[in-house]
Amino acid sequence: MTQTQADDLRPTTAEPVVLMRGISIEFPGVKALQDVDLTLRPGEVHALMGENGAGKSTLIKALTGVYTPDAGTTTLNGVQVAFHGPAAAQSAGISTVYQEVNLCSNLSVAENILLGREPRRLGGIDGRAMRARSAEVLARMGLDVDPASILSSHPIAIQQLVAIARAVEIDSRVLILDEPTSSLDADEVAELFRVIRSLRDEGVAIVFVSHFLEQVFEISDRMTVLRNGRVVGEYATAELTRLELVSAMLGREMDLLEEIERAVAESAPSDATDTPLVRVTGLGRTGAIEPFDLTIRAGEVVGLAGLLGSGRTELARLLFAADRADAGHVEVDGRPLRLRGPRSAIAAGIAFCSEDRKGEGLVADLSIRDNLVLAMQAARGWARPIPRRTKDELVEKYIEALDIRPGNPDALIGNLSGGNQQKVLLARWLVTEPRLLILDEPTRGIDVGAKAQIQKLVADLAAGGMAVLYISAELEEVVRLSDRVVVLRDHRKIAELDGRDVSVSDVMALIASGDQADHRSGGTERKAS
């Protein structure tokens, strides 16, 4: 697929209302955006696509004045602008409707629409004028809502539309909708789309951010795809297939995908007659992941593939008992295991490296040494401290083996780079000598060198007999490392592919289409409803 420069593709030939050029934003240790361009034209719905962490939110915040870019220019109707805060952006005509409804639910619909801009009369608020003006806006959007009714009496979908009405009322030229459909059902989405289309026809430029590919294809005219803080390309929606979009988001051109060699192809596939190390039957949790079956053998790397929100992390957390399952059971070595919490999983030899490094991994104010031995010490109990010498030997060994920098055990882990933090967290589990290591996005947000080191480590560990459940948004990684790939979509396990024959495009096709019938999938697949 080639990158389409789409200047002549879309119906509108109007001058762009927003032109962002060369936007770069850097946070300590992370290049959130690098040289990003975004062009918004009046009367188009522009989808902003990318996996989590690709930079969509950062770009929106740069546009609305929440962040100040380190480099780059933004022009609004040909005039260069720099907003100091969302209020300034809003008064310039750029409105944002966030995922969580950002209104006062105890006020009336009219009060919400005109909050801060209430029509006044005789020093007080003119309630009648307020309702009249709100009714006008609502009618323009084709909404049948009583302006005097209390906002909280309406369902979330209507509240979201009221938030949009508020943006319409101030005559926004740019309307940003950040995940507007995540809490809506199908009918409500249809209603929202009707409103979006009518606004588009009035000449509003609409930025649409969503993880739902079908909706993006339904509503958008054009899309900009981000990956790792860079623009992959700008495309006209009509000229893009779903598969092409997924591959743009996840990062491989289709031709190249076919050629990827599997680095661990020769790693011995486990003997199917062995008792599997872990056998999961019907494990599930309402709202997180539907019941699934899974077997993992010693020395095997099982990859979990799927888009964000497909249930990858939820599956891992159930297996580690970080969340309680409400169905199913787990056997380790053929013996049933009662998962009562992380401690019971750890005692059974299961380790879990969370994708949320900061929130669920690091103990930022403690040293590398303390972080590294935390899980081992917790398993021993407080009364049996690890002897100082053993501790120093372990720490020294892993600092050297994983090339952790700085190599000073007393350095606070919070001050390390993302890659080195990740290595310490890996080491935290490796010292407990787990039998099944669950890695959730171990390479996210870390530099290329560390990524390669961690992948190499996973391959070595599996060769040494450890079972690994490997979760990553980077399909190339998953396919390269895994002996088997389990594909998830919409909180459901949809297929299990034997890694010896699997290619990234196979997995992508499954993720994108969900058409499982003609794939060699495992016996545990469940039909989509």
Add this chain to the structure above:
Amino acid sequence: MSTATPVTFAARARQSRLTWPLLALVALLLVNVVVTPSFFSLRIQDGHLYGSLIDILKNGAPTLLIALGMTLVIATRGIDLSVGAIVAISGAVTCTYIAGAPDPTSASAAIIGLSMALGLCVLLGLWNGFLVSVLGIQPIIATLVLMTAGRGIAMLVTDGQIITVTNPAYRQIGAGFLVLPISILISLAVLAAVAVVTRRTALGMLIESVGVNPEASRLAGVQARTIIWTVYVFAALCAGVAGLMISSNVSAADANNAGLWIEMDAILAVVIGGTSLAGGRYSLTGTLVGALIIQTLTTTVYTAGIAPEITLLFKAVVVIAVCLLQSPRARAALRRGKTPPPVVPDAGTPSAAPDLGVLADVPGPVAPASTSSSHSAQKAGQR
């Protein structure tokens, strides 16, 4: 050696969180010497050690004890406001039992009485810990319950009266001597015990881990709930023993006033000692120094004859000065002689002393106070 060692020492001293509180303490003591030349003098009378320093230690013993329990609670990101009320309950239960015992002067009455009191304190600690660790109620609210209800319980026990007892054995705890006052020995023994138990085992590290990141600790297999529960029980037990000291010292139980506001002194001692209210790393030595600063301050106010109307103000100024000296931003500003640039708050990473940054902008008496104390501290170093 003579050239290398001082450099390392100076470098280490500059990094240590203890340096500034220690200097503040030394400065306070020096102020006292200037005002009362005999301040440092100690004398032995009937085998007991007397002197102003001993008085400071003796009067500070209950605060120190409570602050030790508070240190561990704060290290888990919690706080315990109920310790003052527990002080009152502990004294009330013991004195009420002794007063009603068959032989109110016997040692056995004192022992049974204080055992009952301490047993009750453990139950109260279990209650606090249950609210915080099992029900997940915010510590400040959970312990506010007992802070309010506790004095009521103490009043019920004493029937609203001040109960006086005459029991020589009981009197030993708060007023007795073993060369040094026994209350000092108890507090120091508890300090030593806590230091050994938390620092020689892994308990201290696990407490800090739970305080810094409870969820990460849970996922690493740390029994966060048990640890949090335990520190609240320990804090209540410390408060109970402190309550015994206070009521034993005056041979009476006053449900209304015993341990009033002592929770605030204890929290202050912990914070002055360099333990952040955001949880995590704690310093027992720091708490010791903090408790001593607070008690020395109170003593200074009396001996220096500072007018009672401005006593609290004086205390506040010194506390602000000490806190400012600990704030890296304020120190940087003092060095450059201007106000610090605003620091962009980093969500999710609690700074070492989050509340102190705000004070950095306080003008006026603060800077002179801190400069003078560091000057006198330097003089002290030269002597």
